[in-house]
Amino acid sequence: MTVTAVGDTAVVTEPRAPRAVRTGRATRIWGQVLLYAVLIVLALIYIYPFLVQVATSFKTDAEAAADPISLIPTVFTWAAYELLFSRSDFPLWFMNSAIVTICVTLGRVFFVSLAGYALARLRFRGRALIFALVIAVMAVPGVVLLIPKFLVLNQIGIYDSYAGMILPLLVDAAGVFIMKNFFESIPVSIEEQARIDGAGTFRVFWSIVLPMARPALITIIILSFQGSWNELSHFIVSTQSPELTTLTKGVASLASGQLSQGSQYPLKLAAAAIMTIPVAVMFFIFQKRIMNTTQGALKE
């Protein structure tokens, strides 16, 4: 028992008491080596697929099949990218994704912070009920909404239009929740001062409260950007015409082979790599904050 206590890790090689201390030190060093070895192998497993993805997009079809694992193409070719950008609808898909993502992100930031502010600060009849409903909405599994969303979009006549793609995504219950929590955490005194000076509610919100809410707003921007850029199922049920195809929907059709002959892995992986770039850039810019917001947003 003593040995284990000194050893600090579960692995104890020499159980004999007199050598306990020395063994302990050795165990600790081996423990460290083992720890780094495990971490490095794991990191390799998590990162290598993405390196292979980029490398393969510069290979020829034949090489991608013959040597999938090497990171340096023997014949370096831009063929996949040329095909994507000059002889396919890929640029159109990219534009559609960009339009939707920008509209959704701007809209969400505004509406979600308005509602969050009202629920945190303004007193009005029905506030508790509305908040309860917002929480209830968060619990509805999104996949159950596929058919329902189509039914309503069809009924009100915005199926297969930008409006139908954007409007339903404009509000996100989790965002309202995050903003409400944030507004409750900042002191109320500055707003009161502005009110005494005669500023209206919207003015107080717009020029006093919102600038203070930058950290929370960035969280909302990250979540909306990532969410709408990566969104697929909503676009499946809200559009059908090729002109409204987004990146996710277009690349999914590439993957299931609807547009191509043969496996064409370099082409598909190039498409997947390009669609990953915007979220990856976003991730690396806000890396520190994402690592913390995910904790804050989901913590009970």
Place this chain on the structure above:
Amino acid sequence: MTTQVSKAPRRTGASGLRRGEGAAGWLFVAPVIIILGLFLFIPVLMALWVSFSDWNGRGSPLSSSVDFVGLENYAAVTTGGGLAERNFGISLRNIAWYVLLVVPLQTALALFLAVLVSRAVLRGRGFFRTAFYFPSVTSSVAITVLWLFLFSTTGVVNEVLSWVGINGPNWFNDPRGIFHIGFGAVGVDSAPTALGDSGFLGISWWDWIAGPSVALFAFMLMAIFTTSGTFMLLFIAALQNVGIELGEAGMMDGASAWQRFWHITLPQLRPTLFTVLTLGLIGGWQVFEQIYTGTQGGPAKTTLTPAYLSYQAAFQNQDWGQGSAIAFILFLIIIFFALVQRWVLRERPVSRRRAAQYQVKGQKP
């Protein structure tokens, strides 16, 4: 003053500072209410109606030519005895194995990663955290495309397997259940009569215990790969809040690292464990985009999930009633399991047996 106002909200007048707050409040939440109402509440009600109707996708489901058919659609997928019931049975079989294996594994892996990167002394902590989290930011479409390549016949995974002399399968085209493969290895190749002749939801018991197919197994690995990073972050946050004093006390008592983790750290992680398991469970039952992108339910329907089946029934076969019925059954299943989990992992007083264990341990020299 505060209590007075909240008790009896006044429209205007008495309180100058609070003037017009009621109107402003409603105005501020109006966009959210309208959009959630229009694209969430009304849709769900409409779909509920469709699941009880014979609407065939033409015209409006609210028009007078659409009839109420009671539980017919629900009966068709649960007791009909036809293809609809069989498909639903297959999709439930697939997703049950998926959830059963993915949720514990992703939780355990996330916790393991979190513990590794939370060590007091660690160089390159930021690098490792970033590496483990990165797959979580990519879209399911992009990651599925990548997975189709990695797990193709001549892909990276089979290449690596060949280094150790294993001849890898044709992953996404292999419908064999992994447990059936296991039974085959010990000589059981076909169903014993007891399991082959009877069954549930149109699937024989023998097929229920087939386990996930090789193709579905590849999707399961993908799910674990992409979610473990997110959940790792939750565990890291929780580990930072766990007091180290208790752990040190445990060290004094001569507890091994494993004992300390199991008896001291883990119980304190219970709330986070609950969150992670619940999120994993809810996400697990809803698998859709990966299937839509990758295999469309094949090979031999072994990657068919209830969500994809619901989509297929409605949008491809124009059987909207059945599609909606499947979606609502799925909804109920998810709620049911979330509640069960909540009940199982509830905070409860230490049982007498447990308490007795601690007593014995404490008395040991």
